[in-house]
Amino acid sequence: MASVTLTERFTFRSDKYEYIIHWTCIGLDSGSPLVFVHGTPWSSYIWTPYVKALSLRYKIYLFDNPGFGESPGGKPLTATANTAELDASLAGQAEAFAALYKSWGFTNDRLPHVVAHDNGGLITLRANILHGCEYASLCLIDVVAVCPFGSPFFRLVAENPSVFNSIPSAVFQAMVRAYIRGTAFKPLRGSVEDRLLEPWSSGGRQGQEAFIRQMVQADQRHAEDVEGRYSEVGAKTPVKVIWGLEDRWIPVDRAEKLGKMVRAREVVLVEEAGHLIMFDQPKRLASEIAMWLMEVTM
Template structure:
């Protein structure tokens, strides 16, 4: 695998009934290879998957992107001016329902055919995004690999819920102090200390001068509503009956307990569940070789 930074060279515009989204994305690999989409969660970006892309692109046409309001993709732009004095956070749409709708629009723009459906690898709330896109927005997949995902209620770490419930307090924190909070939060997602360059890259969008900023960091926590899982949880079995599903989880995930893996696997009817030791929520940095092996094996099996 490589640490080379992959540039998101393309931009897709999606307009919902309330917002306009500009989604940065790119694809790598031969057009004749089976398609594979990597989906990140929060507060991450496509960067968490980039170490895997070059190796897997030898056998797959890979699509990666930054969700709206993450990485290089700006937050949703309201199509109309606010009609009240609501908090500025509410002017932008970072909800999981909105993220799923935007992903579905991007997915359909790629014009996959029924005989060449993409495989999906999703992390964190990328799990709920791809599940909703399948169940509510007609996005069909060849297979689905769910890695430490947000999909089953209740979700969100204690800090996540604290920020969501006290957004005005965290919005007013000075930049230097807020940067320390974000760093500590991201460090907690990993079982092992993150390399300094990895931590800096993950933190950069959310601090002063970054592509998103402090308000955006808080916004995505405020709008991660549990109801967006509640709306589809009862239908997860439909996903497992339509395609093979694999669940991969870090045994030492402090954000989403490992017990959630078995519950999700049961709900969706997963073909396989793999629990990986000495791995936290950022399993792709804690156990990169093991995760790459599990994904590669899955893709080979699911392609048969």
């Protein structure tokens, strides 16, 4: 499954760092805008088949978050900035997404539909609540948004970064591969596993240190400080929640809880699907997304 080429570049500057976000826009110019947002440790690659199918009807925006996929981890802007502290936090990712979103120039009469997975859920919720990014609709798929979150391995790495940074590269990559395999209910194809692992390999763009850093900086407080405001999103924006019943990363009870918090119009639970529902149940997910978009654009 060949990924969509991210042909464009957007520069985002925080107080201490500069990030180059790789993105692209494809599809029907007259179609409704549709934005796909990935989480961690993924990239825009996970959306490839959906983007290609929906580009016949929608104008689609696709990107890699800073420090993920094709987007580099950033560079320091000040002498005191430490490259080991490049902002991979969920607050920082939301701020970067908001800046990219605003650069696309959406107007109130042509707001985008947004589909988000994993950390992309909290990124898009924070961007809406704290940074003024309005959406025509929001579809949240197995998202990080409700505390507590993080798999046991995720928390273990976050609490012991020096230990995991000292692990030999080959051993660490085997651990990451096993970690990726555990996200799916059905066995992933070898080519898919390789593609998901590639950015974090010794020869990849991100590497071992960046993989560990994004786990360390995924602090629960960045959900806690907006959880109480999720109802504001659903009060003005149609929201749908989709969840794999076999998600071992984020238990399925979070789906119902989140659905109530965001005043979701619909909560859909998908059988025989884990956290990577797009690979476990691609046809079912495609159908759910397509039906949702038809409903909110009619």
